[in-house]
C-alpha cells in the first residue's frame with residue numbers, strides 16, 4: 001500500500017485522495033478515491049464521498065466499482081476503536097467528541113464497543129449536526145448529550161473529527177491520562193490540537 005496521493009482544490013476548499021493497494025493473500029487489488037470538501041453540507045452533499053475500484057491482479061480486469069463512503073466511515077471508526085482499545089486507560093468511562101458530523105457517529109459507535117462508557121458528550125457549533133448525531137445514535141441504543149468544548153475535552157477519551165485549519169483544542173483543557181484520537185486533520189494545513197498537546201503526549 002503506497003502512501004496516498006493528494007490533489008488540492010484550494011480555490012474550492014477541498015481535496016481528492018487516491019489510495020491504491022494490493023494484497024497477494026486476498027488476491028485482490030483495490031483503489032479508493034475519496035474527497036474532503038467541508039463546505040459540501042451547505043450544498044446538501046456529504047463532506048467525504050468515496051468510490052472503490054477493485055481489480056483482479058491476474059488480468060488487471062476491473063471486478064467491482066462500489067461506494068466507499070460507508071466503508072470509509074466504518075474503517076475510520078474502527079481505527080479509532082482499535083487505538084482506544086490498546087492505548088486508552090482500562091478504566092476510561094467517559095468519551096468526548098469534538099465535531100458532530102458523519103465520522104463522529106461511527107467513532108462513537110465503534111469506541112462504545114471497546115470501553116464500557118458511562119457518559120458520551122459532543123461539542124459542535126452546528127446545532128443541526130448535533131441533533132442529527134444524537135438522534136442517529138439513539139436508534140442504536142447509544143445515549144449522547146451536547147456539552148461545551150471545554151467539558152468534552154476533559155473526558156477520559158477525546159475524539160476530534162473536524163476539518164479545522166487552526167487548533168481548537170486547548171492544552172489547558174486536557175487532563176493527564178487522556179487518550180486522544182485526532183482524526184480530522186488528515187491533510188496538509190489541517191490542525192485541530194494545540195502543538196503543545198502533541199509535544200507532551202506519549
Ligand SMILES: NC(=O)c1ccc[n+]([C@@H]2O[C@H](COP(=O)([O-])OP(=O)(O)OC[C@H]3O[C@@H](n4cnc5c(N)ncnc54)[C@H](O)[C@@H]3O)[C@@H](O)[C@H]2O)c1
Nearest residue numbers: 036047076099100101102103124126129161162163183184
Ligand atoms: N483520519 C481519517 O482516516 C479520516 C477519515 C475520514 C475523514 N477524516 C476527516 O474527518 C473530518 C470530518 O469528516 P466528516 O465526514 O465527519 O465531515 P462532516 O462535515 O460530516 O463533519 C464535520 C463536523 O465538524 C464540525 N466543526 C467544524 N468546525 C468546528 C469547530 N470549530 N468546533 C467543533 N466542530 C466543528 C462541523 O460543524 C461538522 O458537523 C474531515 O476533516 C475529514 O477529512 C479523517
